[in-house]
Amino acid sequence: MKILQVNAGTENGGGRTIIINLIRALRKNNIDVQLLVFEKGPVADWAAKYNIPTTVMNQEGRLDLRVVHRLRKFIVDNKIDVVNTHGPRANFIMSLVSKKVKTKWVVTIHSNPLLDFSDNIKGKLLTQMNIRALKKAEHFILITPKFQPVLEEIGIDKNRMGSIFNAMDFSEKLPQTVHHDVFSLVNVARLTPVKNQALLLKTLAQVDFDFRLKIVGDGELRKQLQDLSRNLGLETKVEFTGFHDDTSSYYQKSDLFILTSNSEGFPLVLLEAANFGIPAIATDVGSCDQMISDETGWLIPPANSDKLKEALVAAYKKWQEDQLRPMGQKFYQYCSQNFSSQRLSQALMDVYQSL
Template sequence: MKILHVNAGLEQGGGLSHIVNLLTEAKKEEKDFELLTLEEGPVAKAARAANIATHVLGAKGRYDLSSLKRLTAFINDGHYDIVHTHGARANLFLSLIRRKITATWCITVHSDPYLDFADRGFLGKVFTKLNLHALRNANCVFVVTKRFAKLVVDKAHVDKDKIHVIYNGIFFHDNSEIPAKYEHTYFNIINVARTEKVKGQALLLHAIKKLNDSHVRLYIAGSGSELSNLMALSRQLDLGPQVTFSGFMTQAQLKNLYRRMDLAVLTSYSESFPLVLLEASDNLLPILSTDIGDIKVMIPNPEYGFIAKTGNVDSIVNELREAVNKDPKELSAMATREKKYVADHFSVKKQLASIEKVYKQLTK
């Protein structure tokens, strides 16, 4: 099978990791997978660095519909069996040419399609409708949680027979490959996420204030439209040296920062199956999350991590307090236990095998 994955190309978070990890595993297994990005950007750069066969369509901006003819020709001339899109813009472009291509079309839903453009006013509503239209018209829709499967069937009215739930995975490292932790004075918490409202960092700042523990330090690693507002909120809450805004960080920078951390926290209102928590677990950090996506599949019981109620500051405070007050040896044992569990269940190899099984059914 010849497979083409398509993305707009401007992703910097979990979407980028998902695509590059999956295609890296496909390359290792000598599968015929290629990547096309609509624009030059972080995704193409990361894919090239991983020696993935990468093409750039050269769209001149987000709404360059003149590139649709080139996209159609690229797919048909390449004789691809499957075209697999990631992200709303790639979905839109494929929906506009779907009747002109010979390949079977698949989509991966990485996030709640009703929240992707929630803060963009009228245009956001238009993009949401177009993306939902694309989901209904694709031949196959991969979703990364059972909650998203129910959402796109019940609310977006996507044919349930098209839906396939396949959890995200990452490349896990042997514990001997993980650098030892640096000694540090404070209890350090890291939040790795885009600084957008859906990621709930404002909740986390309020929780840190309410926790009222000067021994705790929070590092927010991410950039986005809410960064300046979050910095202002931190000042307003008089959190001072307790909070550090690190901005966007590369994987290498994060790995180094993880060596000083005691807990990884995600307080989002909505998520799929968050890779950042798998990555933190790989680095032997215990994890705390709000009850988003299928997080209870990742954290099956309190022996493996902490789960707070979504959108509930008091619940977040309670889980933070339990983590902060837990004996360090118990916290370390929890991190080790969680890593073994997720490494057994959520590897990229398993993810690719599940996706390929669907591809083969579609191309029979």
């Protein structure tokens, strides 16, 4: 069976990592899988690091529809059995190809398709284009079952869906963490409205204990969040590091990971935190509840400053007692057992072979 994973190529952060991880998982099991992207960019660059066979279509902007013919020809020439698309642009292009080839088409839903674009005229148009494209696919892999009612709402039969959680290659050894001299926090996420770092900053301004926070990522709200941090008097406690491909040192230098998103699918950053033995506070969105329990962190309602403050105070007390590190080790043990790349590979192949 020949499998083709398709993406626009501009994904950064978690989306890119998820695509590369699933290809690596399949290749470890000697599955014939390759990557196709429409533009040279972060996804192709990361694929090169892991020697993943990659084809770049060199699309000249989103409106360059010459890639439709190129994609169709590639699928036919390479006798592809299954195409798995990731992201709205890949979905749209494949929707124009799907009736012209015999290959099976699977879509991985990484995020709520109703929230992928801004709430303006252009965003609403792109959302409708994506929905129309999605309806032509044969099967949907949801990274959280909480997306099922969303897809049903836009008219997709639940029998065409199945959930497969994200995964990663975990360290073979239990991570040995350090109790830092100052309560050290980290947030790894894009600086966009849906990640809601503003809530984190406003809540931290209310606590009466010392801390240091590193916000690792970049995005449209960076200046606004930096201004907010300064206005709240947090400029000596909060550092905006910008985007980094390798975030391992930030996890290693932290006592607690925090994710305050208003919406998520299955955030890979929680698995990354677990891999470094760092417990987490996360909003109860998407499938965060599949990873975090009372023994490994704190789940709080989204956009709720009071509950976030309660969790931060509780975590600080645990830090004072040096009890965060045992929580982090339990987090590692649970996630490494339940969200391994081997499990991901088998689950994907079960879907592909059932089509």
